[in-house]
Each structure stands twice: as C-alpha cells, then as structure tokens.
Amino acid sequence: MKLGHVAQINIGVSDLQTSLAFYERLGYEKIEVSADPYPWARITDGQNLIMLNGDGNRYLGLVYFSLDTTRRVAKLEQKGIEIIQRREKDGQLMMAVFVGPGHLVVGLITFDPEEIPRPSGRPLTSGGTFGEFALSVADYHAAVKFWSKLGFATIHESDDPYPWGIVSDENIILGLHQNREIGDEVDFKYPAMTYYAPDMVKRIERLKNEGFSFNYESISESGVVNNATLLGPDGESFFFFEGEI
Numbered sequence: 001m002k003l004g005h006v007a008q009i010n011i012g013v014s015d016l017q018t019s020l021a022f023y024e025r026l027g028y029e030k031i032e033v034s035a036d037p038y039p040w041a042r043i044t045d046g047q048n049l050i051m052l053n054g055d056g057n058r059y060l061g062l063v064y065f066s067l068d069t070t071r072r073v074a075k076l077e078q079k080g081i082e083i084i085q086r087r088e089k090d091g092q093l094m095m096a097v098f099v100g101p102g103h104l105v106v107g108l109i110t111f112d113p114e115e116i117p118r119p120s121g122r123p124l125t126s127g128g129t130f131g132e133f134a135l136s137v138a139d140y141h142a143a144v145k146f147w148s149k150l151g152f153a154t155i156h157e158s159d160d161p162y163p164w165g166i167v168s169d170e171n172i173i174l175g176l177h178q179n180r181e182i183g184d185e186v187d188f189k190y191p192a193m194t195y196y197a198p199d200m201v202k203r204i205e206r207l208k209n210e211g212f213s214f215n216y217e218s219i220s221e222s223g224v225v226n227n228a229t230l231l232g233p234d235g236e237s238f239f240f241f242e243g244e245i
Contacts, residue, residue, distance in 0.1 A: 002151035004064025005113035007171035046124035061105035101143035102135035128197025132175030140178035192237035200242035
C-alpha cells in the first residue's frame with residue numbers, strides 16, 4: 001500500500017515571514033500564502049512540496065493527501081502501525097498521524113490530491129538537485145522493513161561507512177542512515193533536506209558571499225569546502241554535497 005497520492009514536507013515555523021524570506025533567498029519558489037486559519041506558505045524546490053506553518057508548534061514531518069484516508073489507516077493498523085492522533089469532522093476521518101523510524105511524524109490527510117499543486121521536477125534551489133529527505137535511524141534494516149510495508153522500494157543501499165540506503169514511494173525519497181555515536185552525539189538527530197551538485201564548491205562559496213553561514217564544513221583534499229550543512233531559522237537542516245544524482 002501507499003500512504004497517499006501526493007506527499008508534502010511540513011515545517012512548523014516561529015515566524016512565517018522570516019522563514020519564507022530565508023527559503024526564497026535559497027531559491028525556493030513560493031506557490032501560495034495565506035493567513036487562514038494561521039499564517040502559512042506552500043513553497044517548492046522544484047521537486048518537493050514544502051509547507052511552512054506558523055501555527056505555534058515546532059515540528060518537521062511528512063503529510064500525504066488522498067480522499068480515502070479511512071481505508072489507508074485501516075490497512076496501517078492491520079500492519080501493526082499505531083495511530084497516535086485522529087481528527088474527524090462530521091463523522092469522517094480527516095487526519096491520522098503515526099510516527100515512523102527516526103521519530104518521523106507522518107500525517108494522512110483527507111483532501112483531494114488533484115487540488116494540490118505539483119512541482120515541475122526541475123531543480124530550483126542554490127543547493128542543486130534534491131537527493132533525499134535524510135533520517136537518522138537506530139537500526140537501518142528495521143527501518144527498511146518498516147517503510148517497505150508502506151509502499152517504499154529500496155533504490156540504493158550500502159554498508160560503507162555504516163548501514164544506510166535510499167527508499168522511495170515515488171512521492172518522496174527517504175535516506176535511512178543508521179546513526180553512529182561520535183563522542184556523546186550522533187551524526188545528526190533531525191530530518192534533513194539533502195542536495196547534490198557537481199559544482200557544489202562554487203555553490204557553497206556563492207552562498208557564503210550572499211551572507212549564509214554554515215554550521216559544518218567539509219574540506220576536500222584540494223583544500224576547498226565541497227560539503228556543508230546549513231541550519232534554517234527553526235533548526236531545520238540542509239545538507240549540501242558535491243556529486244551527482
């Protein structure tokens with residue numbers, strides 16, 4: 001089974017205008033903005049839909065849209081997946097939420113997917129081509145098994161330098177990375193938007209010139225920064241890697 005017809009990354013932001021300005025500076029395209037029932041904006045990197053929600057909550061997760069949420073939720077429960085939140089209206093299930101590996105919160109929403117805009121597929125952002133929505137998981141193989149039950153197919157996997165892989169349901173691409181302890185920390189704790197470009201060195205340099213500050217930089221053998229991590233206004237992570245998809 002699949003979770004829905006259209007997927008969207010949802011981010012709870014503290015100040016919509018600040019967040020929207022940040023994303024637009026990175027090249028994300030604004031699709032629509034509203035103040036009903038709270039300030040929100042739908043944007044795209046050309047390949048994914050992202051919703052910035054100023055609803056007073058902080059979160060980073062996925063939502064899926066379809067008109068048959070009730071049927072999909074019933075199948076989830078048959079597979080042993082716990083629904084932690086439900087919302088109904090006039091006796092109809094409008095939303096259901098579960099938590100996947102890596103503490104990823106996923107919502108299924110009853111809404112006509114034909115009314116949701118589709119990205120063009122052409123990369124728009126300064127970071128290059130979208131590669132994965134990266135998740136840090138405790139057990140890679142258990143995570144793959146979980147997502148395979150929900151219509152995700154493994155399109156790449158490796159044990160170097162740790163167990164990891166890429167899975168997709170044709171709506172979103174997830175990167176599952178078995179976390180490694182580094183001192184008292186792990187590689188990364190929260191989901192991250194990951195982008196690739198063969199000219200990432202120049203892209204990172206350009207972003208620096210435009211005033212962006214990276215919280216982590218990787219230096220290549222030739223002495224230049226070819227990989228970097230950027231934090232958004234609400235702590236969301238962006239990984240920029242040199243390479244091609």
